[in-house]
Structures are given as C-alpha cells and as structure tokens.
Amino acid sequence: MKLDRRAFIGTGAAAAAALSAPHVRAASHGKPKVVVVGGGAGGATAARYIAKDSNGEIDVTLVEPTRMYYTCFFSNLYIGGFRELSSIGHSYGGLAKQGVNVVHDWAVGIDRDAKTVTLAGGAVLPYDKLVLSPGIDFVDGAVPGWSVAAQNKMPHAYKAGSQTELLKAQIESMPAGGTFAMVAPPNPFRCPPGPYERVSMVAHLLKNINPTAKIIVADPKPKFSKMALFQDGWSRHYDGMIDWIGQDFGGDKVEVNADEMTVSIDGEVTKVDACNVIPAMKAGKICDMAGITDGRWAPVDGHSMVSKMDENIHVLGDSCSQGDMPKSGFSANSQAKVCAMAVRGALTGSKVFPAKFSNTCWSLLDTDDGVKVGATYKATDEKIAKVDGFISQVGEDDALRKQTFEESVGWYAGITADMFG
Known part of the structure; x- marks a missing residue:
C-alpha cells in the first residue's frame, strides 16, 4: 500500500x-x-x-x-x-x-x-x-583522533544541515580514483540503517561523477540493519567499489588523523580524500x-x-x-x-x-x-x-x-x- x-x-x-x-x-x-x-x-x-x-x-x-x-x-x-x-x-x-x-x-x-x-x-x-x-x-573519545573540533575536516553529518552540505561538497571534490572512508558507529545509535544507506548514496554519487573512486567502511559491529539487502544492492549497483570491514577484520580497531586525512584500521594506515566519522x-x-x-x-x-x-x-x-x-x-x-x-x-x-x-x-x-x-x-x-x-x-x-x-x-x-x- x-x-x-x-x-x-x-x-x-x-x-x-x-x-x-x-x-x-x-x-x-x-x-x-x-x-x-x-x-x-x-x-x-x-x-x-x-x-x-x-x-x-x-x-x-x-x-x-x-x-x-x-x-x-x-x-x-x-x-x-x-x-x-x-x-x-x-x-x-x-x-x-x-x-x-x-x-x-x-x-x-x-x-x-x-x-x-x-x-x-x-x-x-x-x-x-x-x-x-x-x-x-556524541561520546567523547569514541573514535581515537576525532573530536567535534575535527568535524569540519571529517564531518559526522549525523545532525543534518550544514554538516550534510559539507560532507557532500567534500565527496564531490575528491580527485579521480580517490578514496572515501566511513567510520560507522557502535550500537545503539540513531537510525540503524542510516550509515549504510549513506554508503549507497555516496556510491551512487561517485558512480556518476567519479566512477573509479573507492569506498572503505570501518565498522565496529559484526553485522548491521538490513545487511543482506544492502550488500546485495552494493554488488548489483556498485560492484567492486565498496569495501566493508567489520569487527571480525579489525573494523573495531580504528584511529583517525584529521590533519593528515588518514584512517588506521587494525594498524593499517590509509590516506583518504574524504572521511565521514560517525561516533558512538x-x-x-x-x-x-x-x-x-x-x-x-x-x-x-x-x-x-x-x-x-x-x-x-x-x-x-x-x-x-x-x-x-x-x-x-x-x-x-x-x-x-x-x-x-x-x-x-x-x-x-x-x-x-x-x-x-x-x-x-x-x-x-x-x-x-x-x-x-x-x-x-x-x-x-x-x-x-x-x-x-x-x-x-x-x-x-x-x-x-x-x-x-x-x-x-x-x-x-x-x-x-x-x-x-
């Protein structure tokens, strides 16, 4: 209906x-x-x-x-x-x-x-x-290296408005073939499917304006809301673009450096071009x-x-x-x-x-x-x-x-x- x-x-x-x-x-x-x-x-x-x-x-x-x-x-x-x-x-x-x-x-x-x-x-x-x-x-210190003071370099965009505009602008400014990273939050949090719909929408945008770009998702959880539906959609629409790293592969061991624009996942440091940090x-x-x-x-x-x-x-x-x-x-x-x-x-x-x-x-x-x-x-x-x-x-x-x-x-x-x- x-x-x-x-x-x-x-x-x-x-x-x-x-x-x-x-x-x-x-x-x-x-x-x-x-x-x-x-x-x-x-x-x-x-x-x-x-x-x-x-x-x-x-x-x-x-x-x-x-x-x-x-x-x-x-x-x-x-x-x-x-x-x-x-x-x-x-x-x-x-x-x-x-x-x-x-x-x-x-x-x-x-x-x-x-x-x-x-x-x-x-x-x-x-x-x-x-x-x-x-x-x-947000819980202070939830993501090592990130604080509200860093939200203009690594937006959370989980309070809509200027943060949402900023995140979209940063994604649109990524170099060809660049890397977008998301640090997903632990449970419980606002809108359980929200981060993963966002990954889908970032992928949709990049597919149209920057098709060789990559998306990394560091997730402290072993599973997430509508997981099978999202992963099926990602494989159908954005094959090869999205790399989801869950708890079993170090997604719960994340640090960021907003000044250097790096994300460390289980000790492996990656330089990124845009980063969406969604803290606890x-x-x-x-x-x-x-x-x-x-x-x-x-x-x-x-x-x-x-x-x-x-x-x-x-x-x-x-x-x-x-x-x-x-x-x-x-x-x-x-x-x-x-x-x-x-x-x-x-x-x-x-x-x-x-x-x-x-x-x-x-x-x-x-x-x-x-x-x-x-x-x-x-x-x-x-x-x-x-x-x-x-x-x-x-x-x-x-x-x-x-x-x-x-x-x-x-x-x-x-x-x-x-x-x-």
Whole structure:
C-alpha cells in the first residue's frame, strides 16, 4: 500500500478524535504549562498534539535553537543527488499558528525541584510537565583522533544541515580514483540503517561523477540493519567499489588523523580524500544536565514515555532508553503521540488509551530501488516490546522496489506535516 500524507496523519488523528474533551485541573498559576525541549520528530510532534488536542487549555512552549530544522531522515538522499537540501528543511511557523509558543534558544539548565527550564538568553520557563526530545550527542573519545573540533575536516553529518552540505561538497571534490572512508558507529545509535544507506548514496554519487573512486567502511559491529539487502544492492549497483570491514577484520580497531586525512584500521594506515566519522552516541546533553540518564541514555516507562527518574519529565526519540524500538524519526513521532496523550491525561483528566507504537525505516539503494524494515510494538511494565515485524527480501522485482521508494516519499510528506503542521 502506498503511504501518503493523508494516510500517515490519519494514524494519529483517529486516536486523538476518540479522546474525551479536556477538563483542566486547577493550578495556582493558571493554565497548566508544558515545556518541550527539542523541535525534531519527537518534540515538534508532541508540542503540536498537546496544543491541538487540549484546545488551548494547556500552555505549550517549544524550545528549539534552530529556526530551520533539517531532518536527518532523507538527508542521505540529498547526498546522493535525489533531493535538494531545501526539501528537507522545515520552519516552525505552522506550529506557532496552532498555538505553540516557539522559542528559538538553547535550554541550558533544568531545576527539577523548582520545575523550571533556564535558557541561554536568561529566560526561566516554569513547567508542570517537561518533554525532552533533544536528539543525540556524541561520546567523547569514541573514535581515537576525532573530536567535534575535527568535524569540519571529517564531518559526522549525523545532525543534518550544514554538516550534510559539507560532507557532500567534500565527496564531490575528491580527485579521480580517490578514496572515501566511513567510520560507522557502535550500537545503539540513531537510525540503524542510516550509515549504510549513506554508503549507497555516496556510491551512487561517485558512480556518476567519479566512477573509479573507492569506498572503505570501518565498522565496529559484526553485522548491521538490513545487511543482506544492502550488500546485495552494493554488488548489483556498485560492484567492486565498496569495501566493508567489520569487527571480525579489525573494523573495531580504528584511529583517525584529521590533519593528515588518514584512517588506521587494525594498524593499517590509509590516506583518504574524504572521511565521514560517525561516533558512538548518547542522549542529548540536556538530559545529562537534568540528571535523568544512566550515563548514556534516559530510561523511560513505555506506557507514557515518562522518565524513570522524574515523574514530571517525559523523554522521546533518540535520547531515551525504552526497549525494542530503534532510534528513528518514525519511532520518535510514534512515541510523541503516546506522550502527548499521557500529558493531556495528567493535566486535564482526559482519557488515556493503552500505548501502541509502530516504526518503519526505508532506505534507498539506487534509483527506484527502495527497501524497508519495520515493526509494531506495545508497552509492557518492563519495556516497549516488539509485537511483530517485516522486512524487504533479496530478489524482489523492480516494480516492488520502486513502489517501496515511492511509499517512503509519501511517508516523508506525511510525517513532516504531522510534525510541523
């Protein structure tokens, strides 16, 4: 079935329509206040649904430093030449029109006792419920020789926008027959198929502009998401171009030198012309500042996405540790709707239904050659647990692969409308 914008948004709207009308619980300071930190697939969706479904009876403030949000999902298609950068950029005007108070600033402190968020500009925002969806940060020292200070020479491009532009420009500037290297991240990380779709898109670009170029992938893992599908696609479309070096062959023993543009894999040093370093990841820094992480991620209760360390804080998307769901835009959007319903229930007494979740991750291998993996999930007292799943199969015909790609385009239109209004 082709998933279009109307069908995608309908999955959330049906549940929202069934919710009872809000009856706001009295608060000494007037309307209940919700502050949402982070304006991506989790935060933007949560802010929009809380504001929309409470009919203005909850005061919702979204804190997001960027005025234009570039989605990490579909950014690989920009690298491959299938999208313009402007097509993955989104502003927050739609949310403002729907009653969300959008504040472009950095959240730099959380006082859990006072229930306030402090912004870099000096403002202090009180909250009854706080939703944190800040995405990822990187683990210091995860790749020896690399730090955020080296990201202009060896981009991570795992926060989309200028980094994505920079990486594509570096690939396009490679000499004929040059070498592109990727250092892939360890589990768990944002978008499990993402690095390997990126390899496919880099290969597609190089096949067109630099066909004798080579790609090296140093991977600390013995296997990766959709591995058989990607490796089949690489052999069909980019035969001989891509060398994947997994854990068994030293892919977990990597050092880089950004000044000399070298990558050392198990002691063997290779001079490269462009290098994409994707380090180990952790919850966005504000989660650590709030004191709600286990050192890397923020544990949550799957029934409501509420922090296991603070009943007034909910954590969504890449930053949370919740069980079986992958860290993806689709997952964050799905979790945000459950969170929004729980927040509304807590603040207005409206009905809360059992939490259900879904996720699909599409990847493009080459022109009209799309594959996908996905599952449905339910909340248990222990975690968000997988119920069932599906995955594309090696050997599918061209028509089905094209349909899968077109389905992903429909989903992108749907989820961004659902996020940003």
